[in-house]
Amino acid sequence: MNDFIQHTINGLALGSIYALVALGYTMVFGVLQLINFAHGEIFMMGAFSGLYFARYALPAGTQPSIGVTLMVVVAAMIGSAVLGVIIEKFAYRPLRKAPRINILITAIGVSLLLQYGGQLIFGASPQFFPTILPRQNIDLGGDIFLDTNQITIFLLSFVLMVILQYLVFKTQFGRSMRAISHSLETANVIGINVNKVIFITFIIGSALAGAAGVLYGVAYPKIDPLLGLLPGLKAFIAAVLGGIGNITGAVIGAVLLGLSETYVAGYISSTYRDALAFVILILVLLLRPGGILGSKKIEKV
Amino acid sequence: MAFLEVDNMSLEFGGVKACQNVTLKLEPGILYGLIGPNGAGKSTIFNVLTGIYPPTRGDVKLGGESLVGKKPFEIAQKGIGRTFQNIRLFKELTVLENVMSAFYSSSHSSMLDMVFETGKFHTEEADVRAKSMELLKVMGIEDLAEVPAGGLPYGKQRKLEIARALGLNPKLLLLDEPAAGLNPTETRELTDLIRKIQKDRNITVLLIEHDMGLVMKICEKIYVLVQGQLVCEGTADVVQNDKRVIEAYLGVDE
Amino acid sequence: MKNINKTFLIIAMFFGLAILLNFVMGGFSFDVASLFYAKPTRWQGLISPYYYAVLVILCVNVVLSVSLALLNGFTGLFTMGHAGFMAIGAYTSASIVTFMLPTAPFFIQMIVGSLCAGTIAALIGFLIGVSSLRLNGDYLGMVTLGFSEIIRIMLLNIDAVGGARGMTDIPQYSNLGSVLLLAVIVILVIKRIRDGRLGRAMLAIKENEMAANMMGINPLAIKVKAFVISSFIAGVAGSFFAHSEGYLSTQTFTFVKSFEVIAMNVIGGLGSLSGAILGAGILTVLPEALRKVQDITGIDLRMIIYALTMILIMILRPQGLMGNREWKWLSSK
Numbered sequence: 052m053n054d055f056i057q058h059t060i061n062g063l064a065l066g067s068i069y070a071l072v073a074l075g076y077t078m079v080f081g082v083l084q085l086i087n088f089a090h091g092e093i094f095m096m097g098a099f100s101g102l103y104f105a106r107y108a109l110p111a112g113t114q115p116s117i118g119v120t121l122m123v124v125v126a127a128m129i130g131s132a133v134l135g136v137i138i139e140k141f142a143y144r145p146l147r148k149a150p151r152i153n154i155l156i157t158a159i160g161v162s163l164l165l166q167y168g169g170q171l172i173f174g175a176s177p178q179f180f181p182t183i184l185p186r187q188n189i190d191l192g193g194d195i196f197l198d199t200n201q202i203t204i205f206l207l208s209f210v211l212m213v214i215l216q217y218l219v220f221k222t223q224f225g226r227s228m229r230a231i232s233h234s235l236e237t238a239n240v241i242g243i244n245v246n247k248v249i250f251i252t253f254i255i256g257s258a259l260a261g262a263a264g265v266l267y268g269v270a271y272p273k274i275d276p277l278l279g280l281l282p283g284l285k286a287f288i289a290a291v292l293g294g295i296g297n298i299t300g301a302v303i304g305a306v307l308l309g310l311s312e313t314y315v316a317g318y319i320s321s322t323y324r325d326a327l328a329f330v331i332l333i334l335v336l337l338l339r340p341g342g343i344l345g346s347k348k349i350e351k352v
Numbered sequence: 353m354a355f356l357e358v359d360n361m362s363l364e365f366g367g368v369k370a371c372q373n374v375t376l377k378l379e380p381g382i383l384y385g386l387i388g389p390n391g392a393g394k395s396t397i398f399n400v401l402t403g404i405y406p407p408t409r410g411d412v413k414l415g416g417e418s419l420v421g422k423k424p425f426e427i428a429q430k431g432i433g434r435t436f437q438n439i440r441l442f443k444e445l446t447v448l449e450n451v452m453s454a455f456y457s458s459s460h461s462s463m464l465d466m467v468f469e470t471g472k473f474h475t476e477e478a479d480v481r482a483k484s485m486e487l488l489k490v491m492g493i494e495d496l497a498e499v500p501a502g503g504l505p506y507g508k509q510r511k512l513e514i515a516r517a518l519g520l521n522p523k524l525l526l527l528d529e530p531a532a533g534l535n536p537t538e539t540r541e542l543t544d545l546i547r548k549i550q551k552d553r554n555i556t557v558l559l560i561e562h563d564m565g566l567v568m569k570i571c572e573k574i575y576v577l578v579q580g581q582l583v584c585e586g587t588a589d590v591v592q593n594d595k596r597v598i599e600a601y602l603g604v605d606e
Numbered sequence: 607m608k609n610i611n612k613t614f615l616i617i618a619m620f621f622g623l624a625i626l627l628n629f630v631m632g633g634f635s636f637d638v639a640s641l642f643y644a645k646p647t648r649w650q651g652l653i654s655p656y657y658y659a660v661l662v663i664l665c666v667n668v669v670l671s672v673s674l675a676l677l678n679g680f681t682g683l684f685t686m687g688h689a690g691f692m693a694i695g696a697y698t699s700a701s702i703v704t705f706m707l708p709t710a711p712f713f714i715q716m717i718v719g720s721l722c723a724g725t726i727a728a729l730i731g732f733l734i735g736v737s738s739l740r741l742n743g744d745y746l747g748m749v750t751l752g753f754s755e756i757i758r759i760m761l762l763n764i765d766a767v768g769g770a771r772g773m774t775d776i777p778q779y780s781n782l783g784s785v786l787l788l789a790v791i792v793i794l795v796i797k798r799i800r801d802g803r804l805g806r807a808m809l810a811i812k813e814n815e816m817a818a819n820m821m822g823i824n825p826l827a828i829k830v831k832a833f834v835i836s837s838f839i840a841g842v843a844g845s846f847f848a849h850s851e852g853y854l855s856t857q858t859f860t861f862v863k864s865f866e867v868i869a870m871n872v873i874g875g876l877g878s879l880s881g882a883i884l885g886a887g888i889l890t891v892l893p894e895a896l897r898k899v900q901d902i903t904g905i906d907l908r909m910i911i912y913a914l915t916m917i918l919i920m921i922l923r924p925q926g927l928m929g930n931r932e933w934k935w936l937s938s939k
Contacts, residue, residue, distance in 0.1 A: 086744060086748075142917055142921070145921045146920065146921060146924065149920070149924040150924065151743075151744070152684060152868075152872060152876065153872065153920045153924045154920075155744075156868065156869055156872045156873075156916065156920050157916070157917050157920045157921065159865045159868075159869065159916070160869075160913050160914070160916035160917040160920065161913070161917060163909065163912070163913035163916070164910060164913035164914060164917065166909075167908075167909035167910050167912075167913060168910055168913075171907070171910065284861070288752075291748065322759075322762065322763050323759070323763070325755075325759055326755070326756050326759040326760070329751075329752040329753075329755045329756045329759070330752070330756060332748060332749070332751075332752040333738075333749055333752040333753060333756070336738075336741060336745055336748060336749045336752070337737060337738060337741075337749065340741065340745055402820060404816075423819075423824070424819040424820060425818075425819045425820075425821075425822050425823055425824045425825070426824075428819065428820050428821060428822035429822040433820070434820055436817070440814045440816060440817040441813075441814070441817070442809060442810045442813035442814055442817065442818075443813055443814075444809070444813060444877070444930065445806070445809055445810065445813065449806055449809075452803075452806055453806045453807065453809075453810045453818070453821055453823070454821045454822070455803070456803050456806065456807045456810075456821065456822060456823050457821075457822035457823065458822075459803050461802065461803060463799065463802075463804060463831075463835075465802075466798050466799055466801075466802030466803070466804060466805075467794075467795050467798050467799065469798060473802065476803075477802070477803075480803075516821065517820075519821070520821060520822055
């Protein structure tokens, strides 16, 4: 039982990171109907932006603290947002009217470009993510531990998701974004500046991925330029599981995926952990292509 | 017993009644018309006949055999060919290939025949090609055989659709607004063609058309559909003088 | 037909020349068999080991690209799992030859290995196809991606084929002669399928599935057929790949490999057989040619330029290099 609680805590932490990445997938899919395969690399670049910010921008001898962590997260969010916007403007925007497969190939190209560009700039070998958070294990009794990393992950992703909910459901931008995902033509007709909305969508989605990158670096402090590949794909699967295009769905899907991965790794075998995500993907698509929240008409983005 | 029987057929979409108790009895070798105001459910009847929508109630029989529950391609293989109101050609295939594609189910060369280009493959391919050219000649577009279908002018696309449907060697041909978008000369030409094809091949034709001149001129029997229900059937004279038909069309653009 | 014969003629001349050189360089001893299987020593007398290796991979990639074109380009099915079928073929063939036919003559190994590889891949392709071809568009792509990754992870967990360490000591009987022959045969097979009634049905479904239905074509049956043929060929390609490398790692068959094959199709021009070949050529040769750049700059810009090329072609020439056109010898006229 204690094992189970420990796995649940770990799974929730992993799921929260997936959720932040999955949100970007689902939002971009909502407005562009595009599986943004480069999103995993935006997440990777977030981790590296955080790493370099912590290493070079902070004065030497800075002690790990919550404040430092927040600064690093914000820096990574800015770094990723800038990157996301550049990708949107130079790679995706010229292809707005092209067949979807072209945009998909371009996304794959961008993803490769960032992986190999990352290897060129950061080096191919893994680097250690600096300790930016005072690390402490809190014993909850009975060998169950909750560490400060996990608390930060929970709190930060919760706050970011609340902000996102506000942006999507309470602002003009959010209304426009939902209108576009409902129907691009209609949105055009009623005078929504589609390019601007897509632009902002990329900023938000990428910033969330950037924050996730730092949280990932904090939790698994060995990072390399290929680290975005698998988490990126899994976050995408989480988005499909929840119902792609659906914001709440992405979070639910991500948490479910994080939990089930941790359980499989804990109780069965860690080698099958990666297969699980793909089994889920297939089952969802064959049995319920709309995802968990797909059939009900909840806020589709 | 009629050749094609639609027996008390109704079709509903989530409570919306698209067709109600429609009964048609088509005899072999006759040219029928199906008219009615926009949104009366004419194309919907075609979609039921070709298996795209299964009827909610009632039955559709071809030569005594029920078509309900059959897949669209099975129904096509049984000899119902059709054209579409909004043309659906294989745009990147050539005109000739469009017609040849309709011979898929009636030809038999296997994959190995194709890969080894056996004698059977060559004979069959030449045969299909000749038959398709023949159909293009009937429609008067044989000189465009090697042009991609998407590049044809509108009127010729309509003709190609008919040629393609004839490639199935259908017993029943459903034409969905064949003259839509054509100018008067083209319409006259097409009218004559349809009648000629129907007589020469002795097939049954059911055509939907808004051009009343065309319908009255060539259809031997006309069904009038209003709001999913048949209100009148008979020859041109009968239909033109029917009170319900006049009412239905009064104030409508025709 | 005439053009095809011309192609055969060129290929025959090529092999004739190779046999002649082989004869001369082998000290005037005939060993024609070594042109098609067994250690590539005689080939390596003709070209450097490096070009030899690039040419082998080129041929394998052409086979993969052309077989995917049948799905992607002709039938309009977007799949992202081609690497999975290649993996099945590679591991099936390597296992059968290593464990069951270790002492059989190369010729027997090659025939049995590649046929089993193709058959098993086709069988799995059939099962995947039947279960997932109701879906279309991106959804089909995602499902096939999922299947392909599951196949890979399962292979990774089979200890008999080396697991994470990879499978080593696979008999290396296939060489440039055999993969080249394979590539030519596959191109011709796909071309002929495209030009026959099956190909017309596939193109019809891609263009307008509803209209194809109304022409008496069963779309699901045709799609499954395309899927089975394509996975069979990918499996055979995997087999030849395994027996020319002599080593297999599941890392070769990740979704990145599937994307690479899709990129070959799209860059060459979706729907064009010539394009599929051209795309395979470009994406194989480009990274190699760019090694020279690395020699000059001192840093590895290879993959970066490769990725940039992909992006630029998509933006500047969305229909691909060939568009819908074909080279004369591959056109249907």
